[in-house]
Amino acid sequence: MTEKRKIKVLVCKPGLDGHDRGAKVLARALRDAGMEVIYTGIHQTPDDVVNTVIQEDPDAVMLSMLSGSHNAICPVIMQKLKEQNIDDVLVAVGGIIPDEDKPFLEKHGLKGFHGPGTDLKTIVEFVQNNLKR
Amino acid sequence: MEYSNLITKLLEGNTRAAARLITIVENDIDAAETIIKSIYKSTGNAYILGITGAPGSGKSTFISTLTNTFIEQGRKVGIICVDPTSPITGGALLGDRIRMKQYFTLDRVFIRSMANRGQLGGLARATEDVIKILDAYGCEIIIVETVGVGQSEVDIFKSAETVIVLLVPGLGDDIQAIKAGIMEITDIFVVNKMDFPGADRKVAEISQMLELNSSFKYQSNQLREEYFKLVAWPPEIVKVNSKTGENFKELIEIIKKHIQFLEDTGVISNYLKNRIKSETLQILKHKLQKKVEDLINSNQEKIEQYINKVIEKSLDPYSMADIIIKMLGIEK
Numbered sequence: 001m002t003e004k005r006k007i008k009v010l011v012c013k014p015g016l017d018g019h020d021r022g023a024k025v026l027a028r029a030l031r032d033a034g035m036e037v038i039y040t041g042i043h044q045t046p047d048d049v050v051n052t053v054i055q056e057d058p059d060a061v062m063l064s065m066l067s068g069s070h071n072a073i074c075p076v077i078m079q080k081l082k083e084q085n086i087d088d089v090l091v092a093v094g095g096i097i098p099d100e101d102k103p104f105l106e107k108h109g110l111k112g113f114h115g116p117g118t119d120l121k122t123i124v125e126f127v128q129n130n131l132k133r
Numbered sequence: 134m135e136y137s138n139l140i141t142k143l144l145e146g147n148t149r150a151a152a153r154l155i156t157i158v159e160n161d162i163d164a165a166e167t168i169i170k171s172i173y174k175s176t177g178n179a180y181i182l183g184i185t186g187a188p189g190s191g192k193s194t195f196i197s198t199l200t201n202t203f204i205e206q207g208r209k210v211g212i213i214c215v216d217p218t219s220p221i222t223g224g225a226l227l228g229d230r231i232r233m234k235q236y237f238t239l240d241r242v243f244i245r246s247m248a249n250r251g252q253l254g255g256l257a258r259a260t261e262d263v264i265k266i267l268d269a270y271g272c273e274i275i276i277v278e279t280v281g282v283g284q285s286e287v288d289i290f291k292s293a294e295t296v297i298v299l300l301v302p303g304l305g306d307d308i309q310a311i312k313a314g315i316m317e318i319t320d321i322f323v324v325n326k327m328d329f330p331g332a333d334r335k336v337a338e339i340s341q342m343l344e345l346n347s348s349f350k351y352q353s354n355q356l357r358e359e360y361f362k363l364v365a366w367p368p369e370i371v372k373v374n375s376k377t378g379e380n381f382k383e384l385i386e387i388i389k390k391h392i393q394f395l396e397d398t399g400v401i402s403n404y405l406k407n408r409i410k411s412e413t414l415q416i417l418k419h420k421l422q423k424k425v426e427d428l429i430n431s432n433q434e435k436i437e438q439y440i441n442k443v444i445e446k447s448l449d450p451y452s453m454a455d456i457i458i459k460m461l462g463i464e465k
């Protein structure tokens with residue numbers, strides 16, 4: 001008997017960015033949509049993120065970045081995930097992501113890019129509709 | 134077999150295989166059966182430590198500091214953190230990792246968060262299976278953080294060799310909780326946050342309570358009789374600061390002493406027997422319930438007839454249950 005499958009999501013804040021309000025709002029919204037949400041807190045290195053992904057085996061990873069360091073950090077995370085052959089996890093980034101950076105991040109396999117004022121329902125649906133497994 | 138590839142890797146100590154197998158046993162109870170059956174021979178090596186206490190008492194911080202001392206001893210540690218599922222949305226916020234030290238490396242520490250998915254008792258349905266997977270994966274010590282709400286989160290004592298209950302200085306609410314059922318399962322009381330005022334008073338309160346209740350041990354109490362804690366092991370009390378590691382040396386000594394006690398007295402083999410018993414019972418309940426549900430679903434017309442008979446009073450619910458048991462092929 002298979003229980004109704006739960007979506008498991010990791011919400012984290014890579015780098016030195018201390019803006020954690022959005023990440024907490026996001027974590028609650030996803031929980032209220034019935035998902036199991038792991039929140040790791042701020043100041044995560046790319047290795048921290050990847051190690052947590054390895055151990056927790058989530059369906060999606062939400063990187064919340066408002067500090068402007070997304071172009072430097074996200075490709076490193078994607079590279080490290082690739083080295084681990086992790087290819088069935090949705091990796092999204094959002095927060096403050098300027099339009100001109102999106103093609104670059106997209107090229108590295110990232111999705112999302114939602115910014116300030118995004119309706120929480122939109123983000124919940126985005127997760128539900130972009131899962132890779 | 135479907136999972137044999139993952140299982141082979143698990144037994145080689147592959148971390149991703151362990152993580153994926155945990156996901157599978159959490160989500161699919163039939164798969165869990167297959168997996169546990171094939172790894173069972175490789176389990177039974179880990180020492181299991183259960184940590185419970187009120188929300189915010191510092192369980193995760195405590196576990197992090199404790200884990201540090203274990204890895205300094207060269208041990209491989211598994212940590213399972215159980216958090217409550219919201220009964221309304223079915224979702225859960227798993228935040229224990231925030232308190233876990235970042236410099237734990239993958240080959241030394243495996244941390245896994247679990248939602249309890251509505252199961253009462255402080256653990257998730259799959260916790261026991263996850264413990265086995267981490268055991269087979271090679272964790273020598275497995276620490277389980279339970280959902281700590283108050284009084285009834287005592288299931289951990291069925292899985293753990295040593296149960297530690299965390300209390301904090303201040304209000305006496307937690308003492309009430311202990312009186313109401315946690316006491317019987319506690320091996321070590323830890324007064325955490327000893328840097329707060331009132332730690333010594335809390336220690337005194339606990340020891341007083343234990344003394345007051347020492348006559349209790351002569352009464353017939355099923356938990357006590359089966360596990361004979363208190364009788365031969367008067368619970369120890371220690372105050373610590375989980376943020377600084379103060380008094381963890383003493384704590385480690387107490388843990389060692391407890392393990393020694395379990396081995397010397399043979400209580401440990403008693404634990405194992407009882408664990409197997411309660412686990413099998415759990416599995417049986419589940420299997421029988423499923424059989425009954427299947428039977429009812431595939432005999433709806435017949436059941437409907439019986440229900441009508443009960444309404445007409447030519448049958449009663451007890452007799453109807455007996456008929457269903459006969460249909461199951463289990464003689465009454």
Ligand code: B12
Nearest residue numbers: 018019020021022064067068092093094095112115116118
């Ligand atoms: C509040 C705030 C702060 C607070 C943060 C409090 C806290 N604990 O979070 C304080 C005062 C501490 C602060 C400090 C600073 N801040 Co500030 N701050 C803001 C502000 C005004 C709002 C952020 C916020 O909380 N929004 C509310 C939440 C709910 O929204 P959100 O985070 O955007 O999240 C939503 C979406 O973006 C999305 N989302 C978020 N993450 C993700 C992830 C994924 C995967 C997805 C799909 C969606 C998603 O979902 C959420 C819900 O809609 C923004 C400006 C702005 N309008 O965004 C500046 C802003 C982010 N801060 C900025 C700066 C520069 C700073 C400081 C460096 C200032 C300084 N010189 O000291 C410091 C740095 C602090 C640090 N350690 O990192 C800049 C960043 C510029 C940049 N990126 O180039 C901004 C953009 C202001 C600006 N216009 O210049 N800040």
Ligand SMILES: Nc1nc2c(ncn2[C@@H]2O[C@H](COP(=O)(O)OP(=O)(O)OP(=O)(O)O)[C@@H](O)[C@H]2O)c(=O)[nH]1
Nearest residue numbers: 187188189190191192193194232325326374375376
């Ligand atoms: N001063 C002090 N603070 C502590 C100590 N141990 C934990 N804390 C703090 O207590 C708060 C709660 O700690 P956690 O480890 O998250 O507690 P928990 O019991 O795991 O909480 P839940 O999992 O939410 O039930 C955090 O802010 C910790 O930093 C301690 O010994 N002294």
Ligand SMILES: [Mg+2]
Nearest residue numbers: 192193229278
């Ligand atoms: Mg905790």
